[in-house]
Amino acid sequence: xxxxxxxxxxxxxxxxxxxxxxxxxxxxxxxxxxxxxxxxxxxxxxxxxxxxxxxxxxxxxxxxxxxxxxxxxxxxxxxxxxxxxxxxxxxxxxxxxxxxxxxxxxxxxxxxxxxxxxxxxxxxxxxxxxxxxxxxxxxxxxxxxxxxxxxxxxxxxxxxxxxxxxxxxxxxxxxxxxxxxxxxxxxxxxxxxxxxxxxxxxxxxxxxxxxxxxxxxxxxxxxxxxxxxxxxxxxxxxxxxxxxxxxxxxxxxxxxxxxxxxxxxxxxxxxxxxxxxxxxxxxxxxxxxxxxxxxxxxxxxxxxxxxxxxxxxxxxxxxxxxxxxxxxxxxxxxxxxxxxxxxxxxxxxxxxxxxxxxxxxxxxxxxxxxxxxxxxxxxx
Amino acid sequence: xxxxxxxxxxxxxxxxxxxxxxxxxxxxxxxxxxxxxxxxxxxxxxxxxxxxxxxxxxxxxxxxxxxxxxxxxxxxxxxxxxxxxxxxxxxxxxxxxxxxxxxxxxxxxxxxxxxxxxxxxxxxxxxxxxxxxxxxxxxxxxxxxxxxxxxxxxxxxxxxxxxxxxxxxxxxxxxxxxxxxxxxxxxxxxxxxxxxxxxxxxxxxxxxxxxxxxxxxxxxxxxxxxxxxxxxxxxxxxxxxxxxxxxxxxxxxxxxxxxxxxxxxxxxxxxxxxxxxxxxxxxxxxxxxxxxxxxxxxxxxxxxxxxxxxxxxxxxxxxxxxxxxxxxxxxxxxxxxxxxxxxxxxxxxxxxxxxxxxxxxxxxxxxxxxxxxxxxxxxxxxxxxxxxxxxxxxxxxxxxxxxxxxxxxxxxxxxxxxxxxxxxxxxxxxxxxxxxxxxxxxxxxxxxxxxxxxxxxxxxxxxxxxxxxxxxxxxxxxxxxxxxxxxxxxxxxxxxxxxxxxxxxxxxxxxxxxxxxxxxxxxxxxxxxxxxxxxxxxxxxxxxx
Numbered sequence: 049x050x051x052x053x054x055x056x057x058x059x060x061x062x063x064x065x066x067x068x069x070x071x072x073x074x075x076x077x078x079x080x081x082x083x084x085x086x087x088x089x090x091x092x093x094x095x096x097x098x099x100x101x102x103x104x105x106x107x108x109x110x111x112x113x114x115x116x117x118x119x120x121x122x123x124x125x126x127x128x129x130x131x132x133x134x135x136x137x138x139x140x141x142x143x144x145x146x147x148x149x150x151x152x153x154x155x156x157x158x159x160x161x162x163x164x165x166x167x168x169x170x171x172x173x174x175x176x177x178x179x180x181x182x183x184x185x186x187x188x189x190x191x192x193x194x195x196x197x198x199x200x201x202x203x204x205x206x207x208x209x210x211x212x213x214x215x216x217x218x219x220x221x222x223x224x225x226x227x228x229x230x231x232x233x234x235x236x237x238x239x240x241x242x243x244x245x246x247x248x249x250x251x252x253x254x255x256x257x258x259x260x261x262x263x264x265x266x267x268x269x270x271x272x273x274x275x276x277x278x279x280x281x282x283x284x285x286x287x288x289x290x291x292x293x294x295x296x297x298x299x300x301x302x303x304x305x306x307x308x309x310x311x312x313x314x315x316x317x318x319x320x321x322x323x324x325x326x327x328x329x330x331x332x333x334x335x336x337x338x339x340x341x342x343x344x345x346x347x348x349x350x351x352x353x354x355x356x357x358x359x360x361x362x363x364x365x366x367x368x369x370x371x372x373x374x375x376x377x378x379x380x381x382x383x384x385x386x387x388x389x390x391x392x393x394x395x396x397x398x399x400x401x402x403x404x405x406x407x408x409x410x411x412x413x414x415x416x417x418x419x420x421x422x423x424x425x426x427x428x
Numbered sequence: 429x430x431x432x433x434x435x436x437x438x439x440x441x442x443x444x445x446x447x448x449x450x451x452x453x454x455x456x457x458x459x460x461x462x463x464x465x466x467x468x469x470x471x472x473x474x475x476x477x478x479x480x481x482x483x484x485x486x487x488x489x490x491x492x493x494x495x496x497x498x499x500x501x502x503x504x505x506x507x508x509x510x511x512x513x514x515x516x517x518x519x520x521x522x523x524x525x526x527x528x529x530x531x532x533x534x535x536x537x538x539x540x541x542x543x544x545x546x547x548x549x550x551x552x553x554x555x556x557x558x559x560x561x562x563x564x565x566x567x568x569x570x571x572x573x574x575x576x577x578x579x580x581x582x583x584x585x586x587x588x589x590x591x592x593x594x595x596x597x598x599x600x601x602x603x604x605x606x607x608x609x610x611x612x613x614x615x616x617x618x619x620x621x622x623x624x625x626x627x628x629x630x631x632x633x634x635x636x637x638x639x640x641x642x643x644x645x646x647x648x649x650x651x652x653x654x655x656x657x658x659x660x661x662x663x664x665x666x667x668x669x670x671x672x673x674x675x676x677x678x679x680x681x682x683x684x685x686x687x688x689x690x691x692x693x694x695x696x697x698x699x700x701x702x703x704x705x706x707x708x709x710x711x712x713x714x715x716x717x718x719x720x721x722x723x724x725x726x727x728x729x730x731x732x733x734x735x736x737x738x739x740x741x742x743x744x745x746x747x748x749x750x751x752x753x754x755x756x757x758x759x760x761x762x763x764x765x766x767x768x769x770x771x772x773x774x775x776x777x778x779x780x781x782x783x784x785x786x787x788x789x790x791x792x793x794x795x796x797x798x799x800x801x802x803x804x805x806x807x808x809x810x811x812x813x814x815x816x817x818x819x820x821x822x823x824x825x826x827x828x829x830x831x832x833x834x835x836x837x838x839x840x841x842x843x844x845x846x847x848x849x850x851x852x853x854x855x856x857x858x859x860x861x862x863x864x865x866x867x868x869x870x871x872x873x874x875x876x877x878x879x880x881x882x883x884x885x886x887x888x889x890x891x892x893x894x895x896x897x898x899x900x901x902x903x904x905x906x907x908x909x910x911x912x913x914x915x916x917x918x919x920x921x922x923x924x925x926x927x928x929x930x931x932x933x934x935x936x937x938x939x940x941x942x943x944x945x946x947x948x949x950x951x952x953x954x955x956x957x958x959x960x961x962x963x964x965x966x967x968x969x970x971x972x973x
Contacts, residue, residue: 258575260943264951271837298597310946313586314615325604331590331613332600335840337947341575359946360583362576 050244050256051079051230052365052378054345055386056353058410059372060090060222065386067216069377070207070230072385081231081238082207085245085252086199087351088224094129096152101125101171103151104200105178105191106240108144112188116149119178124156134215141205148214150199150221168249171195172276179241190240193247195349199223202243204231225351229254242281246288249276250349253291255284256378257363261339262286268335269293287344290336295348301423302354303416306403308333309344310359312418322422345376355404367404367413368395374406374413440544442506446537448890449514449529453502457526460500464518464527469899469911472512473502473527502527508544514891515901531889548813550719552895552905554710554806554875555816558888560852561823561963565862568972569955571943580933580940587935588651589618589870589948591701592771593796594840611796612769614700617644617652618948619860619931621924622847622872623677623703623775625657626684627718627727627739628808628895630912632920633882633904638665639917640881640924641673650928653700655872657808658716658741660684660730666691671699677775678762679705680715681741683731692765701771701796702762706745706754706785709805709822709848711814712777715741719809721898724907751785755792763794771796778802778825778848786829790838797843799872800825804849806875806886808905809896822848823866827967830867830951839951843869851876852888857934866967867951878904881923882915 053069055061063084070079089096103120107113120127131150159170175194182189192200199221203210207230211217229244244254259265262283269277269289274297277289287309294305311330317323330337340358343365347353355365355376367376368383368390375386383395398404401418444450451473465473482495504512512529519528542549571577592613595603603610621641626634637654644652658679665671666688676699678685707713718727718739728735745754755774762772773796776785782800789795802822807815826846833839846868850859852875860871878884882904885892895905903915939945942955949955957972958964964971 258571258943260569260571260575261947261949261952263954264949267834267951268837268840271834271839273837293597298601300601314588328595328600328604328610329597331594332597332840334590334594334947339944339946339949341943360578 049363050232050378051382052254052256052343052345052376053228053382053386054226054347054353054376055374056225056351056406056410057373058224060088060224061226062216062219062222063226063228064211064217066226066228067208067211069375069382069385070228073230073377073379073382079206079230081204081243082202082210083229083231083243083245083254084201085193085227085247085254085347086221086223086225087197087347089197089199090222091129091131092220093131094152096129098197100128100152100154101194101196102199103149103153103178103191103194104198105149105189106145107147107149108188108190109146112182112185113147113149115181115185116178116189119181120153123174124158126154126156128152128154131221134218136213136215139205139209139213140203142203145203148201172249176275176278195247195250198247198250198252200245200247202240204238225347225353227252227254227345227347239281241279244282244284246282246285248288248292249296251288251292251295251346253284253288253344253346255287255342255344257341257343257358259283259286259338259340259342261337264335265290265338284342287338287342288346291346293336302348302352302405303403303423304329305354306356306416306418307422308336309338309356310400310418311337312401316419320419326422343378351408353406355398356402357398357400359400361400364397366395366397367406368392369413371411374410376404440541442538442541444504444506445532445534447504447506447511448532448536448538449512450532451502451504451512451518451527451529454526455499455501457524458500458502459524459526461523463521463523464502467517467521467901469515469517469894469901470510470513472505472510473518474505475500476503508542511538513894515885517901542812548811550809550811550896551815551893552806552808552810553815553886553890553893554849554888555804555819556888556890557804557816558853560804560849560859561821561960562849562859562862563853563855564960564963565858565956565958566972567861567865567938567942567955568957568970570941575943577943578940578945580936583936583940583945585936585939585945586947587617587932588615589950590614590843591616591653591773591797591845591870593793593842596841609768611794612771614653614771615651616700616870617650617928618864618870619652619856619928620675620845620870620872621652621654621877622874623655623657623675623705624808624874624878625659625677625716625718626661626730627659627722627907628657628905630900630903630906630915631726632912632915632917633878636915636917636920637877637881637924638670638673639921642670643921643925644928645673648925648929650932652928655703658683658705659718659727660687662730663687663691667694667696669696671695672697674699675701675703677703677705678758679741680743680745681739683733683739683741686732687730689765698766698770701773702766703799704758704762704772704774706774707777707779707801708775708807709777709801709803709819710807711810712779712819713743714810714814715743717741717809717896719896719898722905722907727907751788755788755795759792759794768794773797773799775799775801778820778822780820782825782829783832786832786842786844789842790833790836795842797845797869798829799845799847800829801872802846802848804852805847822846822863823963824966826863826868827866831968834867834951839867845870845872847872847874856880857931857938860931861935861938862956864948864950865952865956866969867953869950877924877927880927882920
C-alpha cells in the first residue's frame with residue numbers, strides 16, 4: 049500500500065526531511081515511486097516572489113524542452129528562473145528523462161489584468177495545453193503543475209533514491225509544506241500522470257488504498273465537462289477533483305468536503321442541527337461518496353492542510369507535532385521521523401467523522417467533526 | 429382402419445397427450461377422497477367410473493371369456509376452459525401422492541387450438557422464455573490484497589437508494605440559499621414491490637403485502653415501498669399512516685383515482701410517490717386489463733365501475749397528444765395535487781425510444797425518476813403474443829439510458845429504476861444488483877415477490893399463468909373468496925419480511941467482496957463481467973471467460 053507523508057512548518061525546510069519519513073515507513077512496502085508536492089517555496093539560488101507561477105514537469109527529449117520554451121514564450125510568459133537539479137542519472141530507473149524542470153515565470157501583463165478566477169483558469173489551461181502537447185508528441189513532455197508557489201516532482205523508484213538522484217538533500221530548494229507519496233507496485237512503464245499528489249488549480253491531494261467507487265465517481269466528474277477533470281490514470285485522482293469541485297465550484301467551506309465524500313447516515317442527519325441542508329447536500333453529491341479504504345491528505349493554496357479517512361476508516365492516518373510544525377503520515381513511524389521532538393501523547397488519528405485541519409498559522413491542528421454544526425451561515 | 433366419420437374427431441379434438449400437462453393418476457394409491465377434483469381451479473379432472481376387462485381363461489373347459497371390473501379413475505378434460513394448467517394443487521392436497529400433473533414431453537398441440545371463436549390466446553404471467561441474461565452477470569472486481577474485502581456479517585452497509593429528482597449540487601445550493609422549492613426525494617430500499625393492482629391481486633394478497641412492507645419499515649428498518657398498479661387503493665389505506673409506503677399508480681384508465689382524490693384532504697401522510705404508467709414491459713403499447721372475472725363488488729366500488737365487466741384501459745392516456753404535453757400536464761398536475769411534496773415519475777416499457785423519453789424528463793423540473801420495464805416483466809392479463817414477442821430486454825435499454833445520462837452528467841439527477849425479469853430464475857438479488865451496477869438506482873420486482881411471498885406457481889414453462897381469469901389456485905390473483913381465503917395474509921406478510929431480510933443479506937454478500945459499503949454501487953460497471961462477448965460489448969462491461 050502506498051505511503052503518505054506531509055509536513056507543514058512555519059519555517060521552510062528541505063523536502064529531503066520528508067523523504068526520510070518515507071524511509072521510516074518502508075516496512076512492508078516496495079517503494080516503487082515517489083511524488084512530491086512543495087508549497088511555500090524558497091530557492092537558495094534565487095529570490096522567489098510567491099505570486100509568480102512555477103512550471104514543474106519532465107522533458108523527455110531536447111525537442112520537448114524547446115517546444116516548451118517556445119510555447120511559454122508565445123503566451124508571453126517570461127522565464128525568470130530555471131532551477132537546475134544536480135541530477136545523478138545513475139540513481140534513476142527510467143532512461144528517458146532529459147530534464148526535470150522547475151521554472152519560474154513572469155506573468156504577462158495581459159494575464160495579470162485578469163480577474164482571480166480568470167487567472168486561475170488561465171494557469172490551468174496552460175498546464176493542460178502543455179500536457180496535451182506532450183501527449184500529442186509521443187508523451188515526450190510531462191507537466192505536473194503550473195501554479196504560484198507550487199513545485200511538483202514525480203519519479204519512479206525508491207523514494208530516497210529519487211531524492212538523492214535529484215540532489216534534494218542539498219537544501220537548494222525548501223518549502224513550508226511538503227507532501228510526499230511513496231508508491232506501491234509501480235514500474236517504470238507507468239504513466240507518470242498516475243502518480244500522486246494530484247493537482248488542480250492550487251489544490252492537491254494524495255491518497256493510499258484503493259478507491260472502490262472509482263468508476264461511478266469518474267463518470268460523474270467527466271460528465272461535468274470541466275476542462276480540468278481529465279486524466280484518471282489513477283483511481284485516486286478523483287479525490288483532488290472532488291475537493292476542487294466542492295471548494296472552487298460550489299464555493300463551500302473545506303469542511304463540506306468531508307460531508308460530501310463520507311456523508312453522515314440518515315439517522316445521524318436526523319439529529320444534526322443542519323440535517324436538512326446536509327441531507328440535501330448528500331443527495332446532490334451522492335455520486336461523490338467514496339468507498340475507500342482511503343486516507344486522503346490534501347493541501348490548499350493558502351497552505352491549509354487536511355486529512356480525512358473514508359467512512360470505514362481502514363487506512364488510519366496520524367497527525368502529530370507542535371505549534372509551528374505538524375506532520376501527517378499514513379503510518380505513525382512516519383510522524384516520528386518527521387517530528388521526533390513532540391509530545392506523542394497528543395498524536396491523533398482521525399475517526400470516520402473527523403477532518404483534521406491545520407490552518408496556515410500552524411498554531412494547532414483542529415479536529416473537526418461532522419457531528420458539529422456545519423460552518424456555513426447559508427445552511428443554518 | 430375405419431372411416432373418419434365413425435370416430436368422434438373434429439379439427440379441434442384433443443386428447444390428453446396433446447395438452448401441455450398430463451395428469452398422472454395412480455389408482456393403486458388413490459383413496460377416492462375427491463380432494464383433487466374439488467381443489468382444481470380449472471375443473472380439469474373428474475372422477476369417473478371405468479370398466480376394465482379382466483380376461484378369463486377356463487383351462488379345463490378350454491374356454492376363453494371376459495369378466496369386467498368397475499373402478500374409479502381420473503379423467504382429464506380437454507375443453508379449453510378446463511385444460512390442466514399444471515398448477516399441481518391436486519398433488520398438494522392428495523393425502524397419498526396418487527396424482528400430479530407432469531409436463532408433456534411431446535409437442536403439445538394445444539396452442540394451435542387456442543383461438544376458439546376467433547379469440548387469440550390470453551393469459552397472465554410473463555414471456556415464456558426461461559433464459560435470463562442477468563443470470564449470467566458475475567461480480568468480479570473482488571477486493572483482494574490491495575484493499576481488504578469487508579465482512580458482510582459485521583460491517584455496516586448503506587443499502588438504500590433515492591427516489592426523486594436530485595438537483596445538481598450547484599443548483600441545490602442556489603435554491604437552498606434562495607429558499608426555493610427543492611424537489612422531494614425519498615430514501616428507499618432499492619428493491620421495490622412493483623405495480624400490481626388492487627384488483628389484479630386478491631384482497632388477502634394485497635393486505636399481506638402491505639402488512640409485510642409495514643413490518644419491514646417499522647420493525648426491520650428496511651424502507652421497502654410497494655407500488656399499486658392501476659386501480660386505486662382501499663380507502664382505509666389511503667387514510668392510514670401506511671400510505672407513506674405506497675407508490676400510487678395512475679394509468680390510462682384512471683381507475684381508482686376518484687377515491688384517491690377524494691381522500692387527499694384526509695390523508696395522514698403523503699404517498700411514497702406517484703407512478704404514471706405509460707407502458708409496461710409485458711405488453712408494451714397496450715393498456716391495463718382487468719377481465720370481468722375479477723371485477724367483484726369491492727373492485728367495482730373502488731374503481732367506480734359496474735360489477736362483472738371487462739376493464740380494458742386504453743393504450744395511451746387521453747391527455748396524451750405528445751410526450752411534451754403528457755409530461756407537462758400529468759407530472760405537473762399530479763405534483764400539484766400533493767403540493768409538490770411527492771415524487772412523480774413515469775413508467776414506460778423498455779423500447780428503443782426510451783432514451784427520447786428520458787431526455788425529455790431530464791428537461792422537466794418536476795419529473796422525479798424513470799421506471800423502465802423490460803420484456804420479461806409480468807402482467808395479470810395480456811395477449812400471449814404481446815407477452816412473448818413484443819418488447820425490449822431491460823439490460824441494454826437501461827444501460828443505453830444510463831450512459832446517455834452519464835454523458836450529460838445527469839445520472840444523479842434522474843434516477844432510473846429497472847424492472848422486468850428481476851429474479852426470474854430465483855436470483856433476485858444477483859439480477860437486481862447487476863442492473864444497479866449497470867446504472868439502475870433500484871429495481872422493481874413483481875412476479876418474484878408473488879412467488880416468494882405467496883407461493884405463486886406460475887412459470888415460464890407456461891405453468892398456471894391464469895391470473896387473468898381469476899382462478900388463481902393459491903388465491904393470489906383471484907377475487908373469488910373461495911380461492912383467496914386459501915391465502916393467509918399474515919403468512920404472506922411473514923414471507924415478505926423473510927424475502928427482504930434475505931435480499932438485504934445477499935446485497936451485503938455481493939457488496940462486501942467488492943469493498944463497497946458506503947453507498948449503493950450504482951453504475952459500478954467495473955465490478956461486473958459477463959461470459960458473453962456480444963453482450964459485454966453491447967453493455968459496455970467486461971467480457972470474462
